[in-house]
Amino acid sequence: MSSAAEQEAVAGHQATGNGRQAAAVNGTRRAAPPPVVPARPGAPTPLGARFRAGPDGVAGTNFAVWAGGAEGVELCLFDEAGKESRVRLAELTHGIWHGFVPGVLPGQRYGYRVQGRWDPWTGARWNPAKLLLDPYARAVDGDFGLPPEVYGHVRDWPQQHVADTVRDDRDSAPYVPKGVVVHDDDDWSDDRRPKTPWADSVIYELHVKGFTRLHPGIPEELRGTYAGLAHPAAVEHLVRLGVTAVELLPVHQFAHEDHLLRRSLRNYWGYNSIGYFAPHAAYAASGTRGQQVGEFKRMVRALHAAGIEVILDVVYNHTAEAGELGPTLSLKGIDNRGYYRLQDDARRYADYTGCGNTLHVVQPHVLRLITDSLRYWVTEMGVDGFRFDLAAALARSMHDVDMLSPFLAVIAQDPVLRRVKLIAEPWDVGSGGYQVGAFPPLWTEWNDRYRNAVRDFWRHALPDVREMGYRLSGSSDLYAWGGRRPYASVNFITAHDGFTLRDLVSYERKHNEANGEGNRDGTDDNRAWNCGVEGETDDEEILALRRRQLRNLLTTLLLSTGVPMLVAGDELGRTQRGNNNAYCQDNEISWVDWELLEDPGWRELCALTSRLIALRHRHPVLRRRAFFSGRAQTADGLRDLAWFTSRGTEMTEQDWYAPAATLGMYLSGRDIPGRDEHGRQILDDSFLAVLHAGEGPVRFVLPGPPWAERYEVVVDTSLEEQGEAPGVEHPAGTEITVPARAVLLLRVAG
Numbered sequence: 001m002s003s004a005a006e007q008e009a010v011a012g013h014q015a016t017g018n019g020r021q022a023a024a025v026n027g028t029r030r031a032a033p034p035p036v037v038p039a040r041p042g043a044p045t046p047l048g049a050r051f052r053a054g055p056d057g058v059a060g061t062n063f064a065v066w067a068g069g070a071e072g073v074e075l076c077l078f079d080e081a082g083k084e085s086r087v088r089l090a091e092l093t094h095g096i097w098h099g100f101v102p103g104v105l106p107g108q109r110y111g112y113r114v115q116g117r118w119d120p121w122t123g124a125r126w127n128p129a130k131l132l133l134d135p136y137a138r139a140v141d142g143d144f145g146l147p148p149e150v151y152g153h154v155r156d157w158p159q160q161h162v163a164d165t166v167r168d169d170r171d172s173a174p175y176v177p178k179g180v181v182v183h184d185d186d187d188w189s190d191d192r193r194p195k196t197p198w199a200d201s202v203i204y205e206l207h208v209k210g211f212t213r214l215h216p217g218i219p220e221e222l223r224g225t226y227a228g229l230a231h232p233a234a235v236e237h238l239v240r241l242g243v244t245a246v247e248l249l250p251v252h253q254f255a256h257e258d259h260l261l262r263r264s265l266r267n268y269w270g271y272n273s274i275g276y277f278a279p280h281a282a283y284a285a286s287g288t289r290g291q292q293v294g295e296f297k298r299m300v301r302a303l304h305a306a307g308i309e310v311i312l313d314v315v316y317n318h319t320a321e322a323g324e325l326g327p328t329l330s331l332k333g334i335d336n337r338g339y340y341r342l343q344d345d346a347r348r349y350a351d352y353t354g355c356g357n358t359l360h361v362v363q364p365h366v367l368r369l370i371t372d373s374l375r376y377w378v379t380e381m382g383v384d385g386f387r388f389d390l391a392a393a394l395a396r397s398m399h400d401v402d403m404l405s406p407f408l409a410v411i412a413q414d415p416v417l418r419r420v421k422l423i424a425e426p427w428d429v430g431s432g433g434y435q436v437g438a439f440p441p442l443w444t445e446w447n448d449r450y451r452n453a454v455r456d457f458w459r460h461a462l463p464d465v466r467e468m469g470y471r472l473s474g475s476s477d478l479y480a481w482g483g484r485r486p487y488a489s490v491n492f493i494t495a496h497d498g499f500t501l502r503d504l505v506s507y508e509r510k511h512n513e514a515n516g517e518g519n520r521d522g523t524d525d526n527r528a529w530n531c532g533v534e535g536e537t538d539d540e541e542i543l544a545l546r547r548r549q550l551r552n553l554l555t556t557l558l559l560s561t562g563v564p565m566l567v568a569g570d571e572l573g574r575t576q577r578g579n580n581n582a583y584c585q586d587n588e589i590s591w592v593d594w595e596l597l598e599d600p601g602w603r604e605l606c607a608l609t610s611r612l613i614a615l616r617h618r619h620p621v622l623r624r625r626a627f628f629s630g631r632a633q634t635a636d637g638l639r640d641l642a643w644f645t646s647r648g649t650e651m652t653e654q655d656w657y658a659p660a661a662t663l664g665m666y667l668s669g670r671d672i673p674g675r676d677e678h679g680r681q682i683l684d685d686s687f688l689a690v691l692h693a694g695e696g697p698v699r700f701v702l703p704g705p706p707w708a709e710r711y712e713v714v715v716d717t718s719l720e721e722q723g724e725a726p727g728v729e730h731p732a733g734t735e736i737t738v739p740a741r742a743v744l745l746l747r748v749a750g
Helices: 003-015 018-026 160-165 208-212 226-230 232-241 291-305 331-339 364-379 404-413 448-458 468-474 541-561 594-598 600-618
Strands: 036-038 048-053 059-066 072-078 084-089 091-093 095-100 109-115 177-178 205-206 245-248 251-255 275-278 311-312 385-389 421-424 446-447 489-492 563-567 641-644 662-667 685-694 697-702 711-718 730-731 733-736 743-747
Touching: 059 331, 059 364, 072 095, 084 095, 109 331, 205 208, 205 226, 208 226, 226 232, 226 291, 232 291, 232 600, 275 364, 291 311, 311 421, 331 364, 331 489, 446 448, 448 468, 448 489, 448 541, 468 662, 541 563, 541 600, 541 685, 541 743, 600 711, 600 730, 662 697, 685 697, 733 743
Parallel strands: 036 084, 205 245, 205 563, 245 311, 311 385, 385 421, 421 446, 446 489, 489 563
Antiparallel strands: 048 059, 059 095, 072 084, 072 109, 091 095, 109 177, 251 275, 641 662, 662 685, 685 743, 697 733, 711 730, 711 743
């Protein structure tokens, strides 16, 4: 059947009563709708549901929602028994439907039904049978299951290739969560934001539930919640470790995908947002009728009081409504063409995210939705910054990634948002989407080239050592333009996506069978080395080597110039049993296992991590605010950065273009640009770091004057127990033995 014929057949079906046909196919009939009463006119701003006193002093709630192409909007209110009442929002101002409803108080559950044309061939997917979540809802009550009723189309239509064009008229209200009216009256005057400078930051990526679910010091009823993360037992670990910020995996209200629910799995990571103002209700211990908002705020206050910033991982590139075969939960039913990027064939979605849809950020109302959400989380929820998932998708203008795009321009001039921490995941899955190093100066970026280089170096697989030199020293080849600084590079070796640090040295291949996708999901580019045996082993020699490699990786990360990011549990030796895509594993595979601290080996790894972070905090030469010049600053020829071979000679051009297992990096504390808060020159110790990835020991000659007279060993990763400092001193010019696969950090002692 041709496309035109298909459209004509479906249109004829719609004209003869698609509601009756859908009811017959699905075995149910739609109940008669409740009566509709009009709201008072109210105001078009602010968007969302805002509790306030009316013009006559009567308390109520103003409702406002953008649905520019719609023909009508009904507000649906639900009582405790789930009975629905409807209120017509008759006022339309610049595409915003609005009205004030007296007597609607905080805690009231609500949603919208939106009238309009059903013509998927042109991108119009209005269906008033579907209850829609307010995009500005500040709390959500209930969870998203995905029965057939929540789809705007008939899922089991016999001709599956046009199923998305046949409207399903069954009521979805019994099967979807509702928005909750919330009254924001918190006073943040007693909160003190840490405001940690970028150069001094150490980020700790964690999952609210996964970090707290098994923690023995947190009361059972608080585990897995915002209150659990605020508990002193959780905060104590973060403080003892020394991190300055937690980066929370998505906490916006999200939904679980149908294909996971059918396999009795759930979306654990949360990269499937549906409510950009609402804290995910399942992480609340205190309730879901607005209590989750206060609980989240108390968590932020507790972390701030401990000197820890809160950064949110946010997903504004797509929503949980997926593509044309996805459910109708919110934006798709409010104004599909207004909120999403569509292809030239408007029935289909432009997908730069790999998740079925892409928000159309060029549209002013979509841009407003995102920036209103960001400002809300900063000003009313107290957060300190954001990491933007697939940020390149947000930077696309019409099609191509554009660093002058409306989104980036608005952020740059916004008086609230330009002052918080902004981290880009600088890629998406579309053409031209890889943009590492391209974001403007206000932004920092996840630097996957750092990840790849460090992994390859420690498995001795770098074709030449140049890449490692750039990554250790702040990635000037990527970021030394337009006023950007070394802290534009967020250095990481692991993240939530991929192997844990322990799995990186225990597995070479992914083992994702538990995900139910035949081990086809997840990347095959792991750049991992299992130290000789795939997976768990009782071989003590291999176990010792793996622990040494973990020490090497952590030490490299925390000595590198840039902003280090750790993943929760890596400092404890957490394993996901080789699963490198545990997005759907809401269980012990993903949760942090705190019993690991009972093992002396993992306890020592945690202690080393804490010690390295403390060393970083004490020494500004390890957290520079400007790139190295590599030039001699004084008559003696001493430079701020120098590189050495194992012979104790400076690297030549030929050395950089050859594979190398050994690299010496000299950092001068005498040539740190900038001044301290009192206007004084910044001076620090100087250090020599020797990284050796070879399988056997190597002789290394310590450079003499002007670099040093003698050296003191500060860190030696070949040692199982570090102590406060090994303290062994060596005169300059000494040929020392660097053990196999080890990092030595030596302080210049004279």
